[in-house]
Amino acid sequence: TKRRAAATSEWALAEVEQGDAASALRRLQTVADPDAAASAAATPADADRLIVIGRAHLALGQPAQAEPALQAADTYWQSADPNARWAGEAAYWLGQCHAVQGRRAAAQEAMGRAQRILERSPFAADRVLFARVRRE
Secondary structure (H helix, E strand, O other), X not given: OHHHHHHHHHHHHHHHHOOOHHXXXXXXXXXXXXXXXXXXXXXXXXXXXXXXXXXXXXXXXXXXXXXXXXXXXHHHXXXXXXXXXXXXXXXXHHHHHHHHOOOHHHHHHHHHHHHHHHOOOOOHHHHHHXXXXXXX
């Protein structure tokens, strides 16, 4: 169900943030194949799941595996609501992925979008990401 998938994504995100990215990817496989699911996002929940997948792969030092998921999440938000705080989050993580791969121009473009959005967000977590963008 949708609620189960959303809860699983939240749990997986907590695992990524606690340093257990491998477990997060295994957990996400219970609701969808992370590799197959990295090609598209049809809903905000799909985009959230893709960001978690991408972050998990980045945490595991696998930027090439992270990129399709993060690109799909960013593409979703660019078309759904490019000024939403979620669009800023997607752009931030995509920018991180590009930076790790040495794609400076692509990283700067994504981080610029992230900064523009996140600097206006009232959420504390977004202010943390904004602060990271400013340092990079």
